[in-house]
Amino acid sequence: MLVHCFVLLAACGADQTWTAREAEHLLNRAAFGASAVEVRAAVERGRAATIELLFAPPPPQDPPWFERVVLPDRKKLRELSDEEFQALERAARETDRRQLVELWNWWLQRMASGVDPLRERMVLFWHGHFTTSTDKVNRSWPIVQQHRLLREHALGSYAALLRGVVADAAMLSYLDNTSNRRGRPNENLARELMELFALGQGNYSEADVKEAARALTGRTSRNNEYYFDAGAHDAGEKAVLGATGRIDGEQLVDILLAQDACPRWVAGRLLSWFEGATPTVARVERYARLLEDSDWRMEPVLRALFDDPEFYRDEIVGARVSSPVDYLVGSARRLRLDVPSFVLNGGAILLGQKLGAPPTVKGWAEGEAWITTSTLMQRGNLAGLMLGVVTLDQVVSQADLVAGNVLRIDAGLPAQAADDSLGTASGDAMEDSATMGQSSMSDEPMTAERLKGLKPGKANGAAIALLRRLDSTGYLPRANFTARVRAAGALSDAEVADALLDDLLAIPAPADTRERMRLYLARERADRDLREGAWLEDDQASERILRRVAHLVLSLPEAQLH
Amino acid sequence: MKSFDRRTFLAATGALAVAQAIPSRVRAEQPTASGAKPGRALVLLQLSGGNDGLSMVVPHGDDVYGRARTTTRIPTAELHKLDEERGLHPALSRMRGLWDAGAMAIVEGCGYPGPSRSHFKSYDIWHNADVRGRDTRSGWVGRLAEQGFAGETATELVVHVGSTAPFSVHSQARPPVVFATPATYKWTGAETADMESYRRAARMDADRLAGLEGSSGSERALARLRGVLAEANASSARVRLAAARHQPSRPYPDDELGESFRVAAALLDARIGTRVVSLETGGFDTHSNQRASHDRLMARLDGAIGAFFDDLRGRSIERDVLLVVYSEFGRRVQENGSRGTDHGAAAPVLVFGAGVRPGLHGRHPSLVELDGGDLACTTDFRAVYASIARDWFGVDPKPIVGEWPGVALVG
Numbered sequence: 001m002l003v004h005c006f007v008l009l010a011a012c013g014a015d016q017t018w019t020a021r022e023a024e025h026l027l028n029r030a031a032f033g034a035s036a037v038e039v040r041a042a043v044e045r046g047r048a049a050t051i052e053l054l055f056a057p058p059p060p061q062d063p064p065w066f067e068r069v070v071l072p073d074r075k076k077l078r079e080l081s082d083e084e085f086q087a088l089e090r091a092a093r094e095t096d097r098r099q100l101v102e103l104w105n106w107w108l109q110r111m112a113s114g115v116d117p118l119r120e121r122m123v124l125f126w127h128g129h130f131t132t133s134t135d136k137v138n139r140s141w142p143i144v145q146q147h148r149l150l151r152e153h154a155l156g157s158y159a160a161l162l163r164g165v166v167a168d169a170a171m172l173s174y175l176d177n178t179s180n181r182r183g184r185p186n187e188n189l190a191r192e193l194m195e196l197f198a199l200g201q202g203n204y205s206e207a208d209v210k211e212a213a214r215a216l217t218g219r220t221s222r223n224n225e226y227y228f229d230a231g232a233h234d235a236g237e238k239a240v241l242g243a244t245g246r247i248d249g250e251q252l253v254d255i256l257l258a259q260d261a262c263p264r265w266v267a268g269r270l271l272s273w274f275e276g277a278t279p280t281v282a283r284v285e286r287y288a289r290l291l292e293d294s295d296w297r298m299e300p301v302l303r304a305l306f307d308d309p310e311f312y313r314d315e316i317v318g319a320r321v322s323s324p325v326d327y328l329v330g331s332a333r334r335l336r337l338d339v340p341s342f343v344l345n346g347g348a349i350l351l352g353q354k355l356g357a358p359p360t361v362k363g364w365a366e367g368e369a370w371i372t373t374s375t376l377m378q379r380g381n382l383a384g385l386m387l388g389v390v391t392l393d394q395v396v397s398q399a400d401l402v403a404g405n406v407l408r409i410d411a412g413l414p415a416q417a418a419d420d421s422l423g424t425a426s427g428d429a430m431e432d433s434a435t436m437g438q439s440s441m442s443d444e445p446m447t448a449e450r451l452k453g454l455k456p457g458k459a460n461g462a463a464i465a466l467l468r469r470l471d472s473t474g475y476l477p478r479a480n481f482t483a484r485v486r487a488a489g490a491l492s493d494a495e496v497a498d499a500l501l502d503d504l505l506a507i508p509a510p511a512d513t514r515e516r517m518r519l520y521l522a523r524e525r526a527d528r529d530l531r532e533g534a535w536l537e538d539d540q541a542s543e544r545i546l547r548r549v550a551h552l553v554l555s556l557p558e559a560q561l562h
Numbered sequence: 563m564k565s566f567d568r569r570t571f572l573a574a575t576g577a578l579a580v581a582q583a584i585p586s587r588v589r590a591e592q593p594t595a596s597g598a599k600p601g602r603a604l605v606l607l608q609l610s611g612g613n614d615g616l617s618m619v620v621p622h623g624d625d626v627y628g629r630a631r632t633t634t635r636i637p638t639a640e641l642h643k644l645d646e647e648r649g650l651h652p653a654l655s656r657m658r659g660l661w662d663a664g665a666m667a668i669v670e671g672c673g674y675p676g677p678s679r680s681h682f683k684s685y686d687i688w689h690n691a692d693v694r695g696r697d698t699r700s701g702w703v704g705r706l707a708e709q710g711f712a713g714e715t716a717t718e719l720v721v722h723v724g725s726t727a728p729f730s731v732h733s734q735a736r737p738p739v740v741f742a743t744p745a746t747y748k749w750t751g752a753e754t755a756d757m758e759s760y761r762r763a764a765r766m767d768a769d770r771l772a773g774l775e776g777s778s779g780s781e782r783a784l785a786r787l788r789g790v791l792a793e794a795n796a797s798s799a800r801v802r803l804a805a806a807r808h809q810p811s812r813p814y815p816d817d818e819l820g821e822s823f824r825v826a827a828a829l830l831d832a833r834i835g836t837r838v839v840s841l842e843t844g845g846f847d848t849h850s851n852q853r854a855s856h857d858r859l860m861a862r863l864d865g866a867i868g869a870f871f872d873d874l875r876g877r878s879i880e881r882d883v884l885l886v887v888y889s890e891f892g893r894r895v896q897e898n899g900s901r902g903t904d905h906g907a908a909a910p911v912l913v914f915g916a917g918v919r920p921g922l923h924g925r926h927p928s929l930v931e932l933d934g935g936d937l938a939c940t941t942d943f944r945a946v947y948a949s950i951a952r953d954w955f956g957v958d959p960k961p962i963v964g965e966w967p968g969v970a971l972v973g
Contacts, residue, residue, distance in 0.1 A: 176849040176900060184899020188849045191905070195680055206679065206934065277779070319779030321787075350746070352725035359726070359844075360610075362682050369726055371787060373794035374741030377749035380760070390750045398745065401803055446806060454806045457743035458818045459725065507780055513763070520759045548752050555749060556763050557787035561780060 018047040021508075025317045026306055028506050028562040029274050030054050031117035033330035036488070036503045051306045055155070055299060058116035064106050066144045069095050070223045099140035101466075103147060104355040105341040111329045112344060122154035122298065123147070124325065125273050127355070128363030130165045130197060132174040134356040141224040142170035143356060158266055159296040162198060163253050169221035175361070178220045182234040185213040192361050193256065200268070203261035204241060211238045215252040257296070263288035267301075274305060276320030276367060283310065318507035321368050322562050324351035324379075330562065331383055331554050334504050337477050339386050346466025347382040351375050354462070371560060380555025385470065388477045389551045392467050398451040481546035482539035491533040493521045500546070504553045506562035513558060521549060595713030598837075599956040603830050605823075605839045605870075605885045606703065608688075608728060609863070611847030612681065613889035615909030615937075617856050618654070619668055623647040626895070626929035633901040634852050644668075647926070653860040656868025657912075664920040665871070666912065667971060669946055671927040673908035673939030677891060681847070681905075684890035689730035691944050691963040696729055702947055702963055703838050704733025710957035711736075716835025717797045723822045724842050731840050737790065738840070739797050744805035744825060748798045764791035804832035810873045815865040819843045823870040830879050837955075846889060850900035863887075867914065880916055884954050884971070887912040888943065894935055907936035911946050917954070917972050924969065945969040 023042040027034040031054065034042065042050045069092050071077070077085060111120045132146055149164045165171045166189070172178050175189035190212035194204040218233030219226070238247045243255045256262055267287035271279040279287075287301060294300040305311055322330060328347045332339040348355060352375060358364050384390035456464045481500070490499040497517035501509040509517075524545045525535055536542050553559060594600050614634070621627045622638040623646050641649025642658040648668075650658055660666040674693050678684045686695035691702035700708060707720050720731050720738040731738040741747040751757040766788055808828030814820035819841075826839040843863070848856050867885065874880045892909025908927050924941035932938065948966035951959035953973055959965060 176902070179850040179900030179902070181899060186849055186898050186900045186902070187904045188847075191679070195682075201680060201683060209679075315779040317778075317780065319783045321783065352742075360681065365726060368783070368786065371790055372722075372725070372727060372740030373790055373797060374747040375725070376787070376790055377794050377798065378746055380749050381746075384750060384752070389752045395748075395750045396745060397750075398748075398802060398806065400748070401799060401806060446803065450806050454745045454802060455743075456745045457821050458816075459742040459821070460746055507784075510781075510784070512765075516759065516762055520755070524755060548756055551752065552756060552759055552763075555760060557784055557791050560787055561783055 018043065021317065022047075022312050023050060024506065025312060026050060028330070029311075029320070030121060030302075030306060031114070032111050032121070032326065033333050033506055033562060035334050035336055047307075051303065054118040054306070055303070058119070061115070063148075064102070066099050066103070066140065067095060068141050068224070069099070069139065070141070073223075096138060096140040100134055100138075100143060100356060101342075101345070103140070103144060104345050107147070107355065108325070108329065108344040108348070109341040111325065112332045112339065112341070114333065118302070119151070119154050122302075123150050125270070126150040126154060126161060128273075128358055128366075129269060130161065130171065131358045131361050131363045132168075132170045132356075133358060133361075137170050137173045139224055142168075142173065142221065145225070146170040155297075155299045155302065157296045158291070158298060159253075159257055162256065163250070165197065166193070166216065166219060166249050166253060167226045169224055169226050172219055172221055172226065177216055180213060180217050180219070181229075181232040182214075182217050185210070185217060185234070187213045189213070189216055193252075196362055198256040198265060199259055199261045200265040203259065203265075207239075208241050211240045211247075212252055214238050215240065215247045216249050219249050263291040263296075267291055270298075270301070271305075273366070275311065275316045277316050318561055320562055321366075321370050322506075322560055323364065323366060323370055324348040324353035324375075325355070326562060327351070327379055327560065328382060330506065331504075331559070332386065334506075335386065335477075335479060335550065335554075337386055337479055339477075340469070340473065340475060342466045342469050343382070343385060343475075346463045346469075347385075349466065350378055350382070350460055350463035376557070376560065377555075379560065380551070383554035383559075384551045385467065386477060387479070387547050387551050387554075388475070389547050392464075392470055396456050396464065398454045399448075401446050401451060402448055477547075479547070479550075480539070480543065481550060482536055482542045485546065486536055491536070493525065493532055494518045496536070496546075497521050497549070500549050500553055501558075504550060505556075505558050507558060509556075509558055513556065517549065517553070520552065521545070524548070594711075595715075596711045597957065598710055598714070599954075601833075601879070601882045602955055603837055603839070603879070603883055604950060604954065605826050605830075605841065605883060606730070607841045607843065607885065607887045609846050609859075609887065609889040610681075610685075610842055610844040611889070612684075612891045612893055612905055613846040613859075613909060614848060614852065614856060614903055614906075615889070615892035616895070617852070618651050618860065618912075619644075619670070619910045620649045620651065621647060621926065621929065622649050624929050630895045630929070631897060634856070634897060634903065644922075648922075651857075651860045653857055654864045656864050656871075657914075659868070660871060660914055661920070665916055665918060666914050667918045667920050667923055669911040669913065669923040669941055669969060669971075671908045671924055671937060671940030672888070672911045672943045672946060673891065673937075674942055674944070675939065677907035677933065677936065677939065679891070679905040679907075681890055686729065688888065688890055688943060689728055689732075691947055700733040700735075701728070701730035703731045703840065704736060704738075705962045706838065706951060706955075706957075707733055707736035709961045710951055710955055711837055714835060714837070716837075717793055718801065718829065718834050718836045720838045720840070721801075721829055721836055722840040722842075723825050724840075728840065728842060731838070734786075737793060739793060739801065741801065743821065744802045744828075747794075747801055749794075761795050764788050764795055800832075800834060801829070804828045804834060807832065810869070811875075812869065812872050814869040814873070815862065817862060817866075819862055819866040820869060823866045824873070827870055827873045830883060831877055833879070848893070848902050849898065849904060850902040852902040871914065882917075883915055884917065884950070885912075885914040886946065886950065887914075888946075892937060895929055895932060895937065896935065907933060908939040909937070911943065913946075913971050919970060919972055923971070941969060942966060946971070 020039055020043050024039045071092055134143055146168050153161045175192055176186045177189040180186040187209055191209045195201055214234045215238055218229045220229050221227055235246055240247055241255055264284055268284045290301045290304055325348050328344045381395045485496050485499045488499040490496045530541055617634055620636050620641055622641055628635055640652040643649040683695055687693055689701045690696050703720055711719060718739050722731050722738050722740045725742045727738055727740045749760055751760055805825055805828045808831055814824045822841045829836045829839060845859055874883060888911045889909060891905060891907055893903035893906040898904045927937040927940050944963045945966040945968045947963040948959035949969045949971045951957050951962050953970055
């Protein structure tokens with residue numbers, strides 16, 4: 001966050017300001033964050049041009065190729081021996097698994113690259129809206145197809161997306177429509193179509209769900225692609241939301257789109273996502289009209305939002321809790337580090353956002369639900385891995401618990417706290433004795449042997465496996481914080497601390513945090529007999545300390561907001 | 563309305579630390595500050611997705627069951643028969659052992675009036691103990707912590723084991739400690755000085771706290787996040803030590819649910835003041851080909867619960883733990899034609915523990931007189947919550963979920 005405000009009134013519309021705070025807010029929400037340099041450039045470019053750039057066509061780039069994995073047809077299968085079939089099945093599963101990992105790695109790489117960031121953000125929005133989970137649909141081809149669908153229409157027509165997902169093999173399989181047949185209806189897709197994709201609760205009846213399920217019969221998948229099985233379709237009379245006739249899936253989509261509740265529902269979801277707060281009824285209404293007027297196209301609605309003074313109000317700027325993807329991609333961008341995509345992917349899984357597998361059909365619970373006592377700490381660990389300040393072995397190690405170590409870590413505190421004018425020294429002492437008191441849980445000393453049983457566990461297995469790749473790739477972060485703070489003109493400890501806080505945080509750091517970082521820097525420098533200001537001339541001495549500062553900054557509660 | 567939470571304030575002023583410095587083992591044996599029965603704890607397991615109650619506690623004596631369920635029906639001979647009417651799913655053999663030992667109760671037909679078939683609305687209703695859904699500031703466990711355990715200061719008073727916490731444990735004043743696995747519940751700094759600096763990042767000085775009222779959304783969010791960090795700093799080492807010290811006599815199943823129950827046992831066995839451990843397991847939304855997948859779910863459930871009670875046996879907490887298992891709704895009586903079942907309404911709640919009043923509670927809903935095709939609720943789930951508060955913890959249920967007499971899980 002840049003604290004210096006460049007106000008360029010001339011470059012904007014009537015009575016609209018364009019401050020660094022507003023520029024950064026736009027880049028935080030419409031893109032994935034920006035470094036101080038990029039924010040400064042956006043301020044100079046002006047509001048209209050910065051918005052325009054978000055919609056500019058990206059430089060041409062080949063999309064990744066994926067193999068369409070299908071098993072041979074039944075007739076062929078019968079000719080195979082059990083061993084041959086199992087070998088085929090195993091090979092297909094392995095290709096599926098690899099392709100799915102690569103799809104999410106590639107997508108995260110796109111987000112971090114800064115090419116076409118608004119599209120990536122909208123694909124993420126739709127991924128949470130039109131949810132499908134690889135925990136249920138674990139074949140790669142349908143998932144790749146669905147991702148392409150969301151990507152194609154990300155800034156385009158909501159109507160096209162709604163039409164697309166009821167003819168999408170992954171969605172039909174995820175919500176059991178593959179077994180929704182004439183005379184034997186399955187309500188799952190019909191219900192979620194109304195509750196989550198198009199209308200929202202309270203805008204349909206149970207009878208509408210049942211009738212809509214009939215309209216969707218026969219929409220299934222074959223060889224991992226959409227297939228309409230006319231024989232399974234119920235062509236009889238139906239009554240859905242006041243419309244009657246021999247309604248089929250296409251007509252059902254038209255009926256949903258014709259409901260007043262539909263544009264309101266989509267507008268409400270969009271506003272909540274970008275603003276991180278529940279929108280007022282009037283605001284939902286206004287954006288619902290925009291959506292209707294644009295014939296369901298998202299681009300004009302987004303342009304209006306980014307130009308709306310309400311989007312920059314105090315209630316929401318800097319108040320949105322970063323999702324794991326926001327945090328990891330945003331941190332990589334602000335650090336200006338080329339972080340391997342498997343670190344972003346594994347990190348997001350560890351923090352509770354496994355791409356391709358939202359926990360429920362409702363997508364991810366956004367906002368403060370992302371932050372738990374544990375994920376808050378793990379976010380800092382992932383920043384430490386990106387910066388090369390800590391290793392994965394250290395992150396999963398429990399060595400600090402070996403008898404005596406818990407005490408050692410905390411024993412340093414009371415003495416140190418005396419220099420910290422902002423810390424509550426007595427509080428420190430109490431807290432430490434509380435931690436030490438824990439040894440009363442058992443009289444036996446904690447041994448390294450016992451700690452071996454404390455493993456990352458099933459819940460974190462996939463994340464740790466991805467992060468382990470760090471060990472074999474020889475990753476070294478290409479950063480030079482010494483050069484960066486010098487380029488920013490920072491010399492004194494306070495200036496250096498401020499420069500890093502402003503560069504790496506998406507919100508302005510409060511005074512107490514600035515003072516704590518200054519004290520930390522001063523102490524680390526003094527411990528090594530380095531002189532304030534002059535110490536930056538020898539980057540062999542300064543770089544390691546500055547990287548540790550960067551790690552601390554990205555571990556702060558402040559770093560979880562944007 | 564206070565715009566910062568009590569814990570943040572306590573952490574900032576050091577009052578919390580004073581309370582935590584009292585060795586917890588001593589606390590457990592003394593009358594508690596809240597007046598709640600000392601030492602007692604609740605483990606709450608949510609079966610997410612809508613568990614088919616009819617395939618868990620099977621009404622084998624009812625002809626309607628056999629007719630409505632053609633592909634998911636479980637033959638009587640395979641069941642663990644409880645009586646001429648009901649039997650447990652074949653995979654629930656260790657539960658059968660707990661039933662025989664008088665450590666299991668079944669509350670039949672649990673639900674609420676005007677059932678919602680939406681997973682999310684129904685979660686909100688169960689989590690908030692209010693049929694309007696989510697419209698109070700705290701979930702029902704959060705209110706139990708605020709009202710029932712007022713004065714108890716353990717950071718780990720309420721723990722959720724999982725990556726995100728359900729709304730039930732939400733409370734601004736008594737936020738839960740949440741982690742997926744203890745091993746990664748830590749922050750790693752390069753050097754000791756970094757650890758110290760990290761700990762300080764949670765502090766709020768009193769002037770800033772006082773100035774929060776009327777401040778920006780960003781500042782209020784930051785105050786809450788600092789509160790979370792204070793909790794994390796206070797509990798990370800304690801939770802990991804508890805997990806490392808706990809040595810189960812027999813192994814738990816090698817799956818996420820088994821690991822979660824192992825962590826629950828470790829936390830409770832450590833006697834660090836934990837009153838509620840919340841757990842969650844998914845996969846119960848069985849719209850198609852239900853039989854095989856539901857069989858696996860039942861086996862997983864039985865393995866974890868069986869291991870948990872084996873582990874508790876002989877420990878001091880054996881009689882102090884109550885386990886309650888629920889789902890947001892049951893499933894429709896009639897199958898859906900995809901060899902599965904769609905969203906339904908009432909279903910049984912299972913209760914386990916050495917202190918439970920064993921056997922059947924409530925009344926089994928009719929399979930004929932249905933509520934829109936679904937089992938009608940015969941016991942409001944809030945009566946179960948009220949009994950947990952009143953009979954198990956000895957606290958007044960009224961400010962937490964309301965009076966709701968009619969169910970007595972213990973005594």
